[in-house]
Amino acid sequence: MSAPTSTSTTASTSSTAVATKQDAGTSSGTQLATSQGRTTIADTVVSKIAGMAAREVNGVYRLGGGVARAFGAIRERIPGSGGPNVSQGVSVEVGETQAAVDIDIVAEYGVPIADLATGIRRNVITSLERMTGLEVVEVNISVNDVHLPTDDDAEQQPQQPSRVA
Amino acid sequence: MTSPGTVVDGVLVDGIDVDLLAAAVAACPAVARLTAGPAGAGVYLPGRRVAGLAVRPQPGGGPARVAVHVVARAGVPVQEVAGQVRTAVAPVAPGSPVDVAVEDVEDVEDVQA
Known part of the structure; x- marks a missing residue:
């Protein structure tokens, strides 16, 4: 069950990291779904x-x-x-x-x-x-x-x- | 055993600083030391255990219940040990019920040696 199945999602984490970082200062900080993108x-x-x-x-x-x-x-x-x-x-x-x-x-x-x-x-x-x-x-x-x-x-x-x- | 790179929280357990709590209890004149006892009482943290303390969240919410397991100094009445421990715990864990277990009495021979 814990087998690494979802490899496609890992690549997207780096690309949306910027969005979350920008967001960190403003709103609740650790939001994964932001208006500038989603972190999976x-x-x-x-x-x-x-x-x-x-x-x-x-x-x-x-x-x-x-x-x-x-x-x-x-x-x-x-x-x-x-x-x-x-x-x-x-x-x-x-x-x-x-x-x-x-x-x-x-x-x-x-x-x-x-x-x-x-x-x-x-x-x-x-x-x-x-x-x-x-x-x-x-x-x-x-x-x-x-x-x-x-x-x-x-x-x-x-x-x-x-x-x- | 604590591995680098893994984020570990401080020593706050349910809002109580367990290291401060251990120091406060150990400083009681009637307490020889904290002890895990045969049951292994302690707060289990990453890489270490704070022996002789247990902080357990209460089912209905509210301040966590604190259990303290100590070795008493020889010649001190148990009631007094418990009283001192409760007084020491109160400022560190306000409002928490405190269960004091006197696991052992320090041997007089050990003190004289």
């Missing part, structure tokens, strides 16, 4: 910003749920795929002035999930509203897993160097 923001832009904002909150181990992570693990190994996907686990719906975001996360063990979700929601909304000017109507967070400290040991064991020459 692609889904990818919104999902990347939301992904970065969610991931940097303390207590988030990583983004994505079971299926997204399994697919992401394969995707990272494909040459030319561009490495880890920033917007993994994020799906967005973007309208002309509003956006809605769904985020899948894996929380760290010991973190109160309700407070963590509040923190994520706050950071995602602030980042999105500041960087895109879109009004964020909702941020749905689903916690798919909790990362235990013992999980690290299990993951690191296969990476140990071989003991025999």
Whole structure:
């Protein structure tokens, strides 16, 4: 769902940037639809910003749920795929002035999930509203897993160097 | 873990400066320190956590509810700890209900050592 589908809209953002900049001083500032032109923001832009904002909150181990992570693990190994996907686990719906975001996360063990979700929601909304000017109507967070400290040991064991020459 | 280029708001959480709040509580004579406690209480911010504080918006609107988790100084009655914390919170978060949780008492041996 969060696949980069709308590539045609990205080109128009740069051309209308001037109009929004001129408008910034006069009216409400971050208006996307102005009399001198319209600014469109692609889904990818919104999902990347939301992904970065969610991931940097303390207590988030990583983004994505079971299926997204399994697919992401394969995707990272494909040459030319561009490495880890920033917007993994994020799906967005973007309208002309509003956006809605769904985020899948894996929380760290010991973190109160309700407070963590509040923190994520706050950071995602602030980042999105500041960087895109879109009004964020909702941020749905689903916690798919909790990362235990013992999980690290299990993951690191296969990476140990071989003991025999 | 804060990455450059991502816009991060200041420390205002629901209109409350959490760093100022933490400093005000930590300055109370009856408070040894703020603590996250076993439940990991804290304000979860990009790249860091302000331990021992929780600011939760109230369902009906109005000032956010503040929870403070502290380690008390040895020998101070809990009521007095709570009183000092409430007095310290009031100017930083006017009108907010304050829940004080005394998670632990500072060990006397630690103080003497």
